[in-house]
Amino acid sequence: MKVLLLHSLYAPHIGGGAEIVVRQLAEGLQARGCEVVVLATGPRAGLNPEHLDGLLVYRAGLSNFYWHFTQAKPNRLLRLGWHLRDRYNRSMRQHVRDVIAHEEPHIVLCNNLTGWSISAWDEISAAGLPIVQVLHDLYLLCPKDTMFNNGRSCERQCGMCAAFRRPHAAASAQVAAVIGVSRFVLERITAEGYFAQASQHVVHNCIDPRASISALPRPHHSGLLRFGYIGTLSENKGLSWLIEQFQALSINATLEIAGRGKLDYEAEIKGRADPSKVRFVGYQPSERFMQGIDVLVIPSIWAEPFGLVAVEGCAQHLPIIATNMGGLPEIIQDNLNGLLCTPADPDSLGRAMLKLYLDSDLRQRLSEQARSSVAAFLNTERMLDQYQTILSSTLNGRSANDEPDFTDHFPPQVEPARD
Structure with a gap:
């Protein structure tokens, strides 16, 4: 053929x-x-x-x-x-x-x-x-x-x-x-x-599971928690919402944002971010970026048709915070491999981040269950x-x-x- x-x-x-x-x-x-x-x-x-x-x-x-x-x-x-x-x-x-x-x-x-x-x-x-x-x-x-x-x-x-x-x-x-x-x-x-x-x-x-074959379950740790986003920098991806919700939290955590977008939008969201809390790291290979964070956030405010990054994150044993829209709920299940939030309730994103920051046992359990939960997507x-x-x-x-x-x-x- x-x-x-x-x-x-x-x-x-x-x-x-x-x-x-x-x-x-x-x-x-x-x-x-x-x-x-x-x-x-x-x-x-x-x-x-x-x-x-x-x-x-x-x-x-x-x-x-x-x-x-x-x-x-x-x-x-x-x-x-x-x-x-x-x-x-x-x-x-x-x-x-x-x-x-x-x-x-x-x-x-x-x-x-x-x-x-x-x-x-x-x-x-x-x-x-x-x-x-x-x-x-x-x-x-x-x-x-x-x-x-x-x-x-x-x-x-x-x-x-x-x-x-x-x-x-x-x-x-x-x-x-x-x-x-x-x-x-x-x-x-x-x-x-x-x-x-x-x-x-x-x-x-x-995705090819060999891309994350070296990923191990995330160990328990205390102190600074590293939230991360990776993908296109655009309005429909919910980055303004993410930055606003994260900066409103009084927690010992950082937010790293990887990816590229239209130059005017990049300049706009960077102007809203506190550089002491939010760091823009440009384009990064996803495997390497994910190994340097503790929680992956997918704050899309549009109906993502699928959301391959959610599969990649789970394959790397990351707990995921994602919106309950489009195809994302076909990957992320609440309290199994992540937490779901909704733009209809803007504070639900901040609550999810705070919950994972305060509850290390929940974070660890979601991490341990993440990779097996997406086994069908690693074939x-x-x-x-x-x-x-x-x-x-x-x-x-x-x-x-x-x-x-x-x-x-x-x-x-x-x-x-x-x-």
Whole structure:
């Protein structure tokens, strides 16, 4: 089976967890005997092939006002123009056409469509190839892919998003199979009429357990407690909320924030932080960063489609504080491997941090249970099994009713000890 894997970005251009998982898929399927070709957007004009770790990667120059993988935030008018063109970017179809003609894949595994637009579906269908679409975000409902506006997560599509996405649900009828990286993201998008003709599956993202094989349960200790955040620095990630709640606590603790974001937003949140309590450490490898903290905080105020960082933290035996939104509750269970809070009750984040600061026994128990609680998410071979079987059955033309159940299930529930 020859697979064309289409995605918005590809390493070394890493925007978030989706890029990590897509690279795992590409390399993993190739190692299993599939022939994999990657097609992603890039900053240079034209179609630029290269070899990366044994894979053929095509980077297509993005035909839009700017390439979206940049730290500088364009002005509002330019962003609006970008999204207008991205509703259906006809110019990007040529790159898809050229790669399909040259490589002759059997099937196309589409991931994030930002930059490509749904025009990619039409070009793939025109070539007579089956499409498997993976849902990593909410792009099909919202041009910004987050459904987050004015400091809040949107409960429904606004008028502008609905207008930008009006033909998309009908166009999705040409997709043969759809995979959600969480039950949340699959149900959220299909509820709007998408993928009515496709077989539907949930395959949770996984990470390679070898990345954290040296991690040991956290020892008891007293004194300074180190809270940490790692990820994109952006408003929807809840960093302002985290900094405000942390600085309101009178505790012997520090907060380290790792990651990068738009330059103007970075400057804004750094201006709100007390440097004696909050330290910005820039981009850090996640394994190394997590080994230097005691509690990982994921204060997202939008509905995260999954939250791979939560899996990474649990694999490193870290207790997690996370919001009870989106796909995060499919990973973090209250009083089993972490504590859940909600932006609807702003002080719930501060209370969770204070609770873990005061109760070292609870912190230790959550740490000891963390890695086993995400065992299902540390099995990349199982994830690859599911993808490979879905690809094979789709290529063989089985109907949705003939499909075996590939739905990824929650890890076994462990009854949490009572405080």
